[in-house]
Amino acid sequence: xxxxxxxxxxxxxxxxxxxxxxxxxxxxxxxxxxxxxxxxxxxxxxxxxxxxxxxxxxxxxxxxxxxxxxxxxxxxxxxxxxxxxxxxxxxxxxxxxxxxxxxxxxxxxxxxxxxxxxxxxxxxxxxxxxxxxx
Amino acid sequence: xxxxxxxxxxxxxxxxxxxxxxxxxxxxxxxxxxxxxxxxxxxxxxxxxxxxxxxxxxxxxxxxxxxxxxxxxxxxxxxxxxxxxxxxxxxxxxxxxxxxxxxxxxxxxxxxxxxxxxxxxxxxxxxxxxxxxx
Numbered sequence: 001x002x003x004x005x006x007x008x009x010x011x012x013x014x015x016x017x018x019x020x021x022x023x024x025x026x027x028x029x030x031x032x033x034x035x036x037x038x039x040x041x042x043x044x045x046x047x048x049x050x051x052x053x054x055x056x057x058x059x060x061x062x063x064x065x066x067x068x069x070x071x072x073x074x075x076x077x078x079x080x081x082x083x084x085x086x087x088x089x090x091x092x093x094x095x096x097x098x099x100x101x102x103x104x105x106x107x108x109x110x111x112x113x114x115x116x117x118x119x120x121x122x123x124x125x126x127x128x129x130x131x132x133x134x
Numbered sequence: 135x136x137x138x139x140x141x142x143x144x145x146x147x148x149x150x151x152x153x154x155x156x157x158x159x160x161x162x163x164x165x166x167x168x169x170x171x172x173x174x175x176x177x178x179x180x181x182x183x184x185x186x187x188x189x190x191x192x193x194x195x196x197x198x199x200x201x202x203x204x205x206x207x208x209x210x211x212x213x214x215x216x217x218x219x220x221x222x223x224x225x226x227x228x229x230x231x232x233x234x235x236x237x238x239x240x241x242x243x244x245x246x247x248x249x250x251x252x253x254x255x256x257x258x259x260x261x262x263x264x265x266x267x268x
Contacts (some may be wrong), residue, residue, distance in 0.1 A: 032207070034216055039262035042203065042218060042239045069176065073166070076210040080243060082168055082255065084176060105176045107241050107257045109214060121216065123241045125259030128173035 004072045004079040007110055007117035012065045012085070018057040024050055028111050028118035036123040038104055063089040079110040079117055084127075103127040138206045138213040141244055141251035146199045146219070152191040158184055162245050162252035170257040172238055197223040211246040218261075237261040 001009070007026070014022035027033055027046060035049040036042050037056065043049050070083040085104045109121035135143070141160070148156035161167055161180060169183040170176050171190065177183050204217040219238045243255035 032205075034205070036239050036241075036259060039260065041237065041261045042216060044203075044205075069178075071166075071168070071178075075212050078209050078212065080255070082176060082257075103175065105170050105257070107170075107243075107255065109241075109243075121214070121241065123216075123239070123257050123259065125170060125257065126173065126262075127175045128260075 002072060002074075004074055004081060004110060004117055005070065007079075007119070008070065008072065008081040008083065008108055009067075011108060011119060011122070012067065015057070016064055018060065020050075020054055020057055023053050023057075026119050028113065028120040033120050035121070036125070038124045038126045060089065063087060077112040079112070081108045081110070082106065083108075085124075136206060136208075138208055138215060138244060138251050139204065141213075141253070142204065142206065142215040142217065142242055143201075145242060145253060145256070146201065149191070150198055152194065154184075154188055154191055157187050157191075160253050162247065162254040167254050169255070170259070172258045172260045194223065197221060213244040213246070213251055215242045215244070216240065217242075219258075 010026055014026060027049065029046060031045045033046050033049055034042055034044045035052065037052060043052055064087065066086045068084045068086065070081065072079060072081045083106055085106060087102050087104060104124050104126055107121070107123040108119060110117040111120045144160055148160060161183065163180060165179045167180050167183055168176055168178045169186065171186060177186055198221065200220045202218045202220065204215065206213060206215045217240055219240060221236055221238060238258050238260055241255070241257040242253060244251040245254045
């Protein structure tokens with residue numbers, strides 16, 4: 001695994017762990033960062049993006065990702081990773097737990113800061129039309 | 135408007151015009167191109183992406199975009215454009231026409247080929263949760 005792919009894995013691991021500190025450490029600084037959560041409008045600026053992660057993590061009792069079709073490409077000090085995610089999550093109020101699943105696709109753009117890859121754009125979206133995968 | 139922003143406008147103009155030749159001319163060559171239509175899984179490779187555009191254009195009698203919140207950033211031979219789109223489209227079978235609307239968010243990654251920007255990644259997604267925009 002390249003360091004860019006490892007940074008991409010770190011994004012999903014921070015989310016799975018509901019670890020806001022880890023998520024904050026991964027994201028780049030400044031007003032140019034942007035984030036699209038699945039089904040959401042685009043959020044711009046580190047402050048707004050981090051507020052959204054705090055909200056989402058507080059409302060996600062359990063989530064686990066299985067990544068497939070990961071492609072990572074580096075050009076200069078930027079890296080673009082695209083991948084599909086198959087998710088397990090717990091629905092609040094469910095006695096059974098772990099009932100909800102689904103598929104997402106993600107584009108993550110990273111910027112190299114020193115010897116680290118920091119996330120500057122996350123775009124996640126729901127796969128609503130499974131026909132295209134067949 | 136920069137040439138990168140103009141390339142981004144060309145993408146939406148080609149779609150509005152249902153002009154597959156124009157869309158094909160905008161996209162980069164090769165297996166590394168990728169496309170996520172709103173609600174779709176990720177399509178990879180120029181051939182599959184172009185087949186999807188032919189299908190979508192054949193099934194979209196009318197569509198018009200109003201772009202907002204456009205941000206374009208260049209690093210080396212790549213350019214990343216993010217924007218929101220507010221759409222008007224016609225539903226087939228509607229007597230009134232022009233009834234359906236909605237909002238999307240897009241990430242477009244372009245590669246510079248000679249003096250042209252060519253599209254290598256399009257990721258569009260539906261805005262399902264309007265609360266975040268308020």
